[in-house]
Amino acid sequence: MKAPTDRTRLRRLHEKAAYDRDSIDAILDAMPLAHVGYVMQGAPVVIPTLQWREGDRIYWHGSAASRSLKAGKGVQVCVTVTLTDAMVLARSAFEHSVNSRSVMVFGQAEWVTSAAAKAAHLQTMVETVFPGRWDQLRPMTETEITATAILSLPLTEASAKISAAPPGGTDPDEDKPWPVWAGLLPISLAMGPPIPAPDLPPGTALPAHAAQYRFGQKPQ
């Protein structure tokens, strides 16, 4: 039987790190949910939020946690976005794993300060995370723009990690005759039937943008 270090090498064949922007952008664009790590008084704090990408940067709403950090200065963060694609059921406990795609972005996040820039980014957020909806919404007010904090981070220090074990898994050859079912159990994000607000004006139909909405993309 191979030693685990050899097996770890075997598994690594199906794991790759990617530093090209196409790989990174594809993951960021497929999953709005991000986990943003800050350091507060020396301790890590990880906050879930929605991110959206505009060209070479990602953006998110500043949270109460980030607001308590030095306002106006850069804030050191790590933003991680993860998609789970499948559970990998192997013949041994050791080789069980998850096929996934993730991106980590490191750097100094910056506050968006001008009201005009904030308004433009908020519109892009809605057009990215809630596509097709912007033109139908009650327009934003200046008070709302003022009340919203936005952080942004360049994609200069970003990397992707993609785990994609095949259905045959990463079991060494000597484990393959073991009499247990092995394979992949694909995971995807699904949308349930839309639930309309009880107080919609009469005759308000379900628009295509809501009927066809998807949170996150299907697995590759």
Added chain:
Amino acid sequence: MKAPTDRTRLRRLHEKAAYDRDSIDAILDAMPLAHVGYVMQGAPVVIPTLQWREGDRIYWHGSAASRSLKAGKGVQVCVTVTLTDAMVLARSAFEHSVNSRSVMVFGQAEWVTSAAAKAAHLQTMVETVFPGRWDQLRPMTETEITATAILSLPLTEASAKISAAPPGGTDPDEDKPWPVWAGLLPISLAMGPPIPAPDLPPGTALPAHAAQYRFGQKPQ
């Protein structure tokens, strides 16, 4: 029109923090995916991994990042687990949000050191994350146990945050006549058809534990 501070208060009616273990455990047990935050050389690092709960503690595999930290000592972490339940489509951009449930656990993570304890926790991990499977697997070897690093964290400093806007959303009354569809778009995790390994021994049937597997629970 109400000022955003009033509206923020309105939205908060549908957001609650919870510190009771039932609320915290329900979220941890419903979602194996966790994002673990460490501080490395003063900077935050957020790593996706699978967590499992055993009574008053959560456990996860130590990553390369955590291994580079002081081995043998406690490691300050923040473990965040997030479930996204629905997109909240409102009449204004400002009131758009996500219904979600998340838990943050802070504290000093500790390494599980004894081989016997590691073996027991790995069995519990498989029984928790891959239920029904343990008895059919090729047994673990001592080399595999040695090669596996496990961290654990008590649930003493844990809190849950639950956002649960109703279908009517959080729009103030004066926005409700706006002629746009509003409501909830429910999100859930779905499993696709199992993909068997191409080299299964002949006659290996799909077991119930794989056919009925679910990653994460359905929205509340």
